[in-house]
Every structure is written in structure tokens, then in C-alpha cells.
Amino acid sequence: MLRVEHVDAGYGDVQVLWDVSFKVDAGEFAVLVGANGAGKSTIMKTISNLVQPSRGEIWFEETRLNGIPPNRIIDLGIAHVPEGRQLFPEMTVRENLELGSLTARAKSHRKQSMEWVMELFPRLRERQKQLAGTLSGGEQQMCAIARGLMSRPKMVLFDEPSLGLSPLLTQDIFRLTHQIHQEGLTILMVEQNVKQTLTICDRAYVLTNGKIVMEGKGRELLENQEVKEAFLGI
Structure with a gap:
């Protein structure tokens, strides 16, 4: 590939x-x-x-x-989830995710993609109206990954x-990347x-x-x- x-x-x-x-x-x-x-x-x-x-x-x-x-x-x-997350801190979680689906191949599937990433990351569903800059480090990383997935890569x-x-959140991130690969x-x-x-x-x-x-x-x-x-x- x-x-x-x-x-x-x-x-x-x-x-x-x-x-x-x-x-x-x-x-x-x-x-x-x-x-x-x-x-x-x-x-x-x-x-x-x-x-x-x-x-x-x-x-x-x-x-x-x-x-x-x-x-x-x-x-x-190809979706690139960058080092350091690079979210838009003054925008909400949902707005950050929507920015991931602006390309031609992703825009028409935005609703389905949003539901998919919310299922993968239930914490983001709970915080979708929260400003991204106020999330914890682990939640910001989840948001960055979910934003990449919104492009339907x-x-x-x-x-x-x-x-x-933290070690505990690191385990969560590895589990999620493994799950994404399994899909x-x-x-x-x-x-x-x-x-x-x-x-x-x-x-x-x-x-x-x-x-x-x-x-x-x-x-x-x-x-x-x-x-x-x-x-x-x-």
C-alpha cells in the first residue's frame, strides 16, 4: 500500500x-x-x-x-495523526471532529463517521460540546485520533x-489503535x-x-x- x-x-x-x-x-x-x-x-x-x-x-x-x-x-x-495532537483549542470537540471530514471522499459520510468515532471513543460523546483545549491529555489524544478517522482513511x-x-492512558491508546487496525x-x-x-x-x-x-x-x-x-x- x-x-x-x-x-x-x-x-x-x-x-x-x-x-x-x-x-x-x-x-x-x-x-x-x-x-x-x-x-x-x-x-x-x-x-x-x-x-x-x-x-x-x-x-x-x-x-x-x-x-x-x-x-x-x-x-x-492517508490520515496523519500528528505528534502533539494539534487540536483547535477554542473549538468544541465536535467542531474539531467535523474538520476531519472536509475532504470530498469524507464529507458525504460525515454523519456515519461521527457515529463510528463516538462509539470508539464514548468519552468524546460525553464531551462533544466542550472546548478541546479544556480536555485532559488523554482525551485530547482521543480527539486527535478520532479527527483523523473522520476522513475515512x-x-x-x-x-x-x-x-x-500516563501508563494507564498509554494502555488505552494502544488498545484503541489495535482495535482500529482490527476494523x-x-x-x-x-x-x-x-x-x-x-x-x-x-x-x-x-x-x-x-x-x-x-x-x-x-x-x-x-x-x-x-x-x-x-x-x-x-
């Missing part, structure tokens, strides 16, 4: 990604793991064309994404969904919670200094000694 081929990217004169290549098959739950500053979020932004690659190609199904504006990428079926990019959350969506997730992430994913890629240095099934990498030493302190 997604192919990233020999991508270099960065910010101005600072190169962050070096010859990055990987793929995500339809129906997979794939993850990118790595230390802070490894380039994980830059990969997500490059897929969404918030950062333009200086070299290489990115393909989604049969469409080359290079040069396509971010709003068009959403309409193709084929694939969801999750960038650090557990960032800043048929393809997922690519960036996470620092390496043990939890490798436990639930189908395929994982390890990123170091902007380069993919290892790949494999999640549970296989969980038993890899290099991964244990680098990320799990074992």
Missing part, C-alpha cells in the same frame, strides 16, 4: 533522512522505532508532504505522492500517540514505547541517525539482542 524508496529529506541545509526505504502492505500494522532525533517524525511529515524529499519517491497504492499537496494526500486515503499515520500520557485500517505508527509497540505490530523498522538499520516482525525484533540493549536496557 505504501512504498518509500531511497528518500533523503530534512529542513533547509540540515539533512535528517538518508536513503530511507521501506514498505507497508495493505492491512498491516507497521511501526518505526528509534531514539529521539532519529528522524521518525520527519518520515511521517515527508509521507504527508509537509516536508518535501530532496531525493527518492513515495508511492501510495498506484499514486506517486511527491509534489502532491497535503490536502490531496488526505483525500487519497485507508491508512493512518500515528506519530507518538502515547507522548506525555481493517492499515497503520504506520511512530512510538518510543518500544516494548509495547513491538508486541502488537506485524512489521517493524528500526531507525538510527536517519537510516533504516533493521527490519523484521515485531516479536522477532523484541527478542533481538541489539534492540534489547539499545531500547529496553537489557
Whole structure:
């Protein structure tokens, strides 16, 4: 479904990604793991064309994404749930969710999508008239995920969904991402919670200094000694 081929990217004169290549098959739950500053979020932004690659190609199904504006990428079926949630704090929960369904492929299904995300996140139904900026951290993350789902995506990019959350809320977020995957969506997730992430994913890629240095099934990498030493302190 997604192919990233020999991508270099960065910010101005600072190169962050070096010859990055990987793929995500339809129906997979794939993850990118790595230390802070490894380039994980830059990969997500490059897929969404918030950062333009200086070299290489990115393909989604049969469409080359290079040069396509971010709003068009959403309409193709990729939803990006960004690091830090990036909600509109002075708008209500419901208004934030409605903003997720402005694309052509989503607008006609807004009512059904709204009911679906309210069923997934009952807490948002209770708080739908509340300003998003007054929600707890966990509730804001749920709202950000639900807003992404309102675009009726084929694939969801999750960038650090557990960032800043308590261990209990982190478990809730992982449970919900697993449930979303079970409902048929393809997922690519960036996470620092390496043990939890490798436990639930189908395929994982390890990123170091902007380069993919290892790949494999999640549970296989969980038993890899290099991964244990680098990320799990074992």
C-alpha cells in the first residue's frame, strides 16, 4: 500500500533522512522505532508532504505522492495523526471532529463517521460540546485520533500517540489503535514505547541517525539482542 524508496529529506541545509526505504502492505500494522532525533517524525511529515524529499519517491497504492499537496494526500486515503495532537483549542470537540471530514471522499459520510468515532471513543460523546483545549491529555489524544478517522482513511499515520500520557492512558491508546487496525485500517505508527509497540505490530523498522538499520516482525525484533540493549536496557 505504501512504498518509500531511497528518500533523503530534512529542513533547509540540515539533512535528517538518508536513503530511507521501506514498505507497508495493505492491512498491516507497521511501526518505526528509534531514539529521539532519529528522524521518525520527519518520515511521517515527508509521507504527508509537509516536508518535501530532496531525493527518492513515495508511492501510495498506484499514486506517486511527491509534489502532491497535503490536502490531496488526505483525500487519497492517508490520515496523519500528528505528534502533539494539534487540536483547535477554542473549538468544541465536535467542531474539531467535523474538520476531519472536509475532504470530498469524507464529507458525504460525515454523519456515519461521527457515529463510528463516538462509539470508539464514548468519552468524546460525553464531551462533544466542550472546548478541546479544556480536555485532559488523554482525551485530547482521543480527539486527535478520532479527527483523523473522520476522513475515512485507508491508512493512518500515528506519530507518538502515547507522548506525555500516563501508563494507564498509554494502555488505552494502544488498545484503541489495535482495535482500529482490527476494523481493517492499515497503520504506520511512530512510538518510543518500544516494548509495547513491538508486541502488537506485524512489521517493524528500526531507525538510527536517519537510516533504516533493521527490519523484521515485531516479536522477532523484541527478542533481538541489539534492540534489547539499545531500547529496553537489557
